[in-house]
Amino acid sequence: MEELGEGRWILQNSCVKVLLGPQGVEQLQGYQGDAWGPALLKEPLQWRRYSDRGEFWDAWDLAADYREKPLPFSWSSGPELIEAGPLSSQWRWRGNCGQSPIQLLLRLQAGSEVLELCLQSQWQQQHELLRLELPLAKPAGFWTADCSAGVQNRPSTPANAREASRWEAAAISWLAAGTDAHGLAVLLDGPQGVNGTAAGLGVSLLRGPTWPDPSADQGLHRMRLGLMPAAGGWWQQAVPAAAAKFREPLWKRPGVAAAIQPAENPEIRQLMAWPDRDLRLLELKKTAQNQLQISAQNLSPCRSAVAAQLKPWAIASWNQSS
Numbered sequence: 001m002e003e004l005g006e007g008r009w010i011l012q013n014s015c016v017k018v019l020l021g022p023q024g025v026e027q028l029q030g031y032q033g034d035a036w037g038p039a040l041l042k043e044p045l046q047w048r049r050y051s052d053r054g055e056f057w058d059a060w061d062l063a064a065d066y067r068e069k070p071l072p073f074s075w076s077s078g079p080e081l082i083e084a085g086p087l088s089s090q091w092r093w094r095g096n097c098g099q100s101p102i103q104l105l106l107r108l109q110a111g112s113e114v115l116e117l118c119l120q121s122q123w124q125q126q127h128e129l130l131r132l133e134l135p136l137a138k139p140a141g142f143w144t145a146d147c148s149a150g151v152q153n154r155p156s157t158p159a160n161a162r163e164a165s166r167w168e169a170a171a172i173s174w175l176a177a178g179t180d181a182h183g184l185a186v187l188l189d190g191p192q193g194v195n196g197t198a199a200g201l202g203v204s205l206l207r208g209p210t211w212p213d214p215s216a217d218q219g220l221h222r223m224r225l226g227l228m229p230a231a232g233g234w235w236q237q238a239v240p241a242a243a244a245k246f247r248e249p250l251w252k253r254p255g256v257a258a259a260i261q262p263a264e265n266p267e268i269r270q271l272m273a274w275p276d277r278d279l280r281l282l283e284l285k286k287t288a289q290n291q292l293q294i295s296a297q298n299l300s301p302c303r304s305a306v307a308a309q310l311k312p313w314a315i316a317s318w319n320q321s322s
Contacts (some may be wrong), residue, residue, distance in 0.1 A: 001089060007079065011089055015113040016229065020079050024093060024104065028115065030229025032181060037231055040184045042135040042200070047104075049073040049097055052129040052207060059209040059216060062168055062193070066129055073097055073130075078104070086110060100124045114187060114226040114246060119205065121221050126208035132225065136200040138182040143196025144234055145171035146243070150313050151301065156198045168195045168204065174243040176234035177201055185239045187226035187246040240299035244280050276304055282315065291319045 002010040008021040017036055019027035026044040029036045051069035055061040063069075078093030082105075093104040105118040121130075144153050147170070156177070158164035171194040176185035186194075186201060193204035205223060209216045226246050230237040274281075278300035287293050295317040296310075304310040 001084060009079065009081075009091075011091075011108055013108060013110050013112065015111065016108060016115050018106075018108065018115055020091060020106070022075065022078065024075065024078075025106065025115070025117075025227070028184070028227060028229065030113075030231060032229075032231050037181050037229065039137050040182060040229060042137045046133040046135065047073060047075075048131045048133055050129045050131070051127060053127050054209060058211040059213065062129065062204065062207075064167065071098070071128065075104075079106075097121065097123075097130060098125050098128065114228045114242065117225045117227065119221075119223045119225070121206065123206050123208070123217055123219060123221055125206075126210055128208050129204060130206040131202055131204050133202045134184065134186065134200045134227075136177060136182065136184060138178065138180075139198045140177035140179070140182075140196070143175060143177040143201060145169060145175035145194050146173055146240060148172065154196065156196050168193045170194075173247055174234070174239050175201060175203075176230055176239055178230065179233040181231045183230035183233055183237070185228045185230040185234055185237070185242075187228060187239075187243045189224040189247050235301060238277050238299070241277050241280060244299060279304060279310075283317075287319060289319075291321055293317055293319050 004010060008019065011018045011020060015031050017029040017031070018025060021044065023044040024047070028040045029038070030040070031037065049071040050066045051071055052063050052066045055063050073095070075093045075095040079091045080093070082092050083090035088107060088109045091106045095102050100121050100123050102119070102121040107116040107118065140156055142153055142155055144151055152169060154166070154169065155163060170191055171188060172191050174185055174187050175194045175196070176183065177196055178184055186203060188203070195202050203225065206221060207217050228237070228239065228242055230239055278298060279296045280299050281294070281296050283295035285293050295315065297315045298304045298310040298312060301312045303312065310316050
């Protein structure tokens, strides 16, 4: 961690390097090989507020022209350092989105390839839209997001009226753009509306529709997003597996007493070698034949090299000697 003055800091671990400032995250880089990769953002992350009354149904559709109706929003304080240590650093920004107080926590953990953004708001706005927009340093021709049947790939610049009408899609846990050193992925902790343009990526966070439910989106909201450099593309960097880990982190608790030798400590003992980072563990149980039955999902668009040639996105079970 290095202070640059004028409210700016450089924060980094072995995987990610971040420039922080009064506007929030001003730049992001990933470690590639033996050096830091290129800058991934053309401008600082943009938290945007718009007037929005829907297109066809108030609760379900964004207005096609919402970008033409911006509303003022800016952080009133920050960055404020609230945690600094060898394992984790946390920073905070505060502001107001109309009548709704809003707080942003930024967290970077040691050895993590993901920069976490934790947004909290007591949302009171109606017919408004809060978005996160990421201006990319290098425009991408296509952007990709996951969906219930696998992944969806869309052009950043519409080629016809039909493509132009699909201005936002539903993503379950991630979206990404770029297939070279400038690749960047956004991890989500739940389904969100997302989109991509020639300028960058965007995530719709909160709205305030009044029909059919006048209280929709009202109240306390806590959301987590993760920024992950993805040099070479989402598949090469195993973004689906990283998104699954981001949404379902391991439960951490204090280790056992120091009197137990490290080799006997279950907190640090490796139980089994995991064969492929694209495999998501779903279940692990013991069979009657004293074997381990492993159930996993292939989070890759290619067949898995292990697990009986598991097909893309498929789920399967197999036995392994314990």
